[in-house]
Amino acid sequence: MKIVGKSIRRVDGLAKVTGQARYPQDFYLEGMLYAKALRSRYSHALIKKINVSRARELEGVRAVLTAQDVPGRNLFGHMIADQPVLCQDKVRFRGDAVAVVAAESEEIAQEALSFIQVDYDPLPVVSDPRQALKPDAPRVHEKGNILTHYKIRKGDVEKAFQEAHLVIESNYRTPCVEHAYLQPESGIAYVEDTGDLVIIVATQCVYIDRHQIARSLGLPEEKVKVVLAETGGAFGGREDISVQILIGLLALKTGRPVKMTYSREESILSTAKRHPAYMRYKSGVDREGRLLAWEAEIIADTGAYASSGAAVVQNMAMYASGPYKVDNVKIDAYAVYTNNTFAGAMRAFGCPQVTFASEMQMNKLAAALGMDEYEFRRRNAMVGKSEFATGYLADVDNCQIVCLDEVVRLSNWKEKRYRQNKEAGKDRFYGIGIAAGFKNVGYGSGYVDSSSAEVELMPGKVRLKISAVDQGQGVETILCQIAAEELAISMENVEYTNPDTSVTPNAGSSSASRQTFNSGNAVRLACLDLKKNLQQLLDSRKWKRPPGYPGHTSYNWSNILQEFLSMEGETEGMASVIGRATYVPPPTTPLDPETGEGIPAYSFGFGAQVAEVVVDKRTGQVDLKKVYAAHDVGRAINPLQVEGQIEGGVVMGQGYALMEEIILKEGETLTPDLATFDIPTSLDVCDIESAILEVPDRHGPYGARGVGEMTTISTAPAIAAAVHDAVGVWIDELPVTAEKVVRALKEKEFQGKDVREETLPEKTLQEKDFQDQALREDKGIAHAPRRTTSHENWVIFKGDLNV
The missing domain is CATH 3.90.1170.50 (Aldehyde oxidase/xanthine dehydrogenase, a/b hammerhead)
Incomplete structure (x- = not known):
């Protein structure tokens, strides 16, 4: 490969850094x-x-x-x-x-x-999706407040819980988040x-x-x-x-x-937000640490209108059990209307919420078993031909194992995780945490996710026409690299046409990490069509053959194309040399409404991350020091751009984990600007070390698959796990703020003592609402979790279990 796999300078970079680009x-x-x-x-x-x-x-x-x-x-x-x-x-x-x-x-x-x-x-206003599920709740829409309910049923979950050696049940909450482009x-x-x-x-x-x-x-x-x-x-917004x-x-x-x-x-x-979600998880394992049963109930606030809410919550259901082998799964996921700002697509499309919950479950299970969190994940990771929660048998190669192994090597996990002295200064303690994650590439569940492209050979250049939107991720450069590689020409000879419905064919949305995969394939096929049409033109005309032309059955394409590219002005027949193609990925199927059975996607991206933090026990402040990120991209068409995607995704995950939340009260936004809705600045960004792994995708262009969304999925649970490693408390609600850490530490300190509520630090509005609601008897769809005496809000059962 001469161009694919190289860190070519972005084709739109100069215009953007010089201010010539027009927004x-x-x-x-x-x-x-x-x-x-x-x-x-x-x-x-x-x-x-x-x-x-x-x-x-x-x-x-x-x-x-x-x-x-x-x-x-x-x-x-x-x-x-x-x-x-x-x-x-x-x-x-x-x-x-x-x-x-x-x-x-x-x-x-x-x-x-x-x-x-x-x-x-x-x-009357309904602003809590759990309250919106009640029969007497105000109706946002006449048809009712449930936009959709997705079910996944696999195996016999109740029997598996009865046979489990250990079961953990927890409640999680993730916030409403703004895209902040x-x-x-x-x-x-x-x-x-x-x-x-x-x-x-x-x-x-x-x-x-x-x-x-x-x-x-x-x-x-x-x-x-x-x-x-x-x-x-854009990030979906x-x-x-x-x-x-x-x-x-x-x-x-x-x-x-x-x-x-x-x-x-x-x-x-x-405008649309990331769905806030309330999640109840229950997971069971055997004595050897193998997952037996997985149950989750997810209530997502889709706000006043549907937007992409139904598809987002379907993703929540499909990926709620993580990238792990589990024979018995029961998932219920609800998208619920409220009078809050509507929620829609945001980077990773439902996976950050459920990955936070599922990875926290994995860390708690490992801790209760006395197993290393990495080894526990490796033991349960999907590998080779693996059956998803939807019953789909997919060949995932060894992508998740490769990511886990590499991030552990990169971070020196084994030495740091079991370091005896974790003090980092007075009242400051070091912690390290790990998390994994995966997500679909492209749309699935029966949607025909096609992309179309056109390549036109002209004197002096090859014009690439496709409506793939570059929203900062570098798709223009990627597609130009693929065209240049396939046609064996220089990048300087490829011209990208600005997306325009009257000029460029439909490439579908720049979302779902799909453009490199889908449009990359479309461009490659269009280039093959161009070669075929050029061959027919050469064979049908008495053209002077350029040097290197051996005959009618094979061609030195580089010489032929360079000959045409060097021609000046219009040349007879040149305007008709066009290659067109539409790429349609492998078929998927809709999920069965009662069991969730079906083919959810045609490709999947995997990753794993390790986070290092220092936590001040006195103030609760979490200082994120470093994130190690290992992601399988199939094939890195442009490694530097992949590295940028990983770093950008980690920073977005950092904000999700530690600071970002749109606060809504009775539908009113209390964080209406970037002065009150905090996002990481350049001074907040931690050190990031990335590993780009390449397990080729059998359907992707040159083996490539998408990576943009996968990079933000595992960051938050890795950070929360690191906080636990540092100070011994689980924070089950994002963002992990200093107030929540102090409160959890105080609750741990007072655990078992007869203390008044007022002796503990004051709860934030969001914490109090979440905890009060979670423990309230609810006769609606949202079942109240089992009461626990543990501040960590998880319950361990050993031996036989009756539930």
Whole structure:
């Protein structure tokens, strides 16, 4: 390989570092108007009346629109269309838009919002998904508060628990999290002379956007053109529609270009989040430390609208038992509507929540058995032909074992884990923890996850046309490397065409770690088609054969292509030399609604991480010192970019583990900006040492598979395990804050003593709510866990077990 496997400089790098790259905020058109949306004052209310007359009279205002002005379907949604473009009868969360304004300036548009009068009739709010499951809970949607319920049933779980040597049961909670990408939502819309509507926007899939825009605006899809602007991060958050339909609506109504840009506060208020989840886990093992039974109940808060919630929670169910061999599995996973900000896709799509819980279970089981956490995982890891919880028999090679072995070697685990003196200074203690994880590559469960590409041979260059969105992960470079490798030409001869629904074929969404795998295969197949078409052209014409051309049955492609690339101007027949291909991955199947049986995905990515921390027992402060990360990528098309993905994923996992949480009270966001929602800064980022492992995927291009999401899955449980190693307490609720550590230490200190509640540190609002709810008798779907006397909230049973 001359190009694949090399750390080629990014093709979009120079434009970005010099400021030449154009993000949506950088676009200005003559006669452009500015748009602002009026959002709800209530988390849940009926709309009795909207009066926009005063706003329309304000000088400089060119349009004020409400639901009755939406010409098509007044609903949108990434997978399930249940969110109004503009609310007409009811608002379900505080980010709901009820009206939109276009004016000559942003200031006038903002002022106009204050002149819109909305008469609301407030309704009861449900902000806890466990409460939303109760029969008497306020209904967010008329059909009820359960969006979906996924079941997985494998083997005989109750019998396996009875036969288990040891059973552990715990409750876990993971928070609502904001994507916090650098570039807030923005876009510009205008109508061409042909009557076609053009939307320039940062998104994750121009074709999915086009479908939703056309449907809501009552237009044929061919009359809508979505053009990608540079995308300043996404992490799943740009799978959902934000400004697109609103600016398209205003452009059609006014006949002028319309631009809309969210403030950071509006972005946090109105866009999708990572699903908060409440999880009850129960796991059983035999005397040799082999997993016998695994049970989980997962209640995920999908907020006011569906977005990708059903698919996210399906992933939670599929990966709730981790990358381990378990013959008896029972999973129930619920996506539940509330009046909170809606939740959708975010990096790793449901896996960070359940991986935190499952890996904490693994660490607790190992501790109770007196086994090394690494050895315990290795003993139970899926290897070779392994049966998933869904009953799917997949050949996973030895990917998980390779990752575990390498991260243990890289971190010097065995020496550090059993170090006798772990003091790191006065009241400061060193700890080390390990976690593993895996996730699907691409969409599955019956979805046909295809990608299409076109490669055009022109004088001086090969033009690559594909709508794969580069949101910072480097897919442009990867696909150009694959094209250059397959055609045996220089990277300088490959030109990447900006995604545009009128020009580039559909590559599907830049999500699910799928673009390298799916679009990489599509590009490679298109290059093969180009070679075939070029051969036919050569055989059908009396062209002068370039040096190295041996005959009609085989060609020196490098010489032939270089000959064509060196030609100047149009050459007869050249415009017709095009290669096209659509890649369709191996088939998957929908999961059986009662058993969960099915083929969940066509490829899987594995990884393992080790975290080192120092914990101050006095203050509870957790100082993350280093993370070692070993990830199998099949084949690293560009090793430097893979390294960047690993480091970025670890930093996101660090924030998830230690500081990030969108706090909601009765649907109101109490952390509305980046001053109150903390994310890691450059000063917070720990040292990261990565290992790129390559167990080739039999279906991936040159053996490659995706890696972007897998890198953030294992970080949080590794950090939580390291905290336990340092100070001896389990923190079962993310983020692991200093307050939670101090409280757990105090509870451990007072364990068994007759003490008053007020002698313990004050609980945070979230802690108190979680613990009180977890121990409350609940006759609904969410079963109350068994009471325990242990502050660690886990129970050990030895010998025969009656449950």
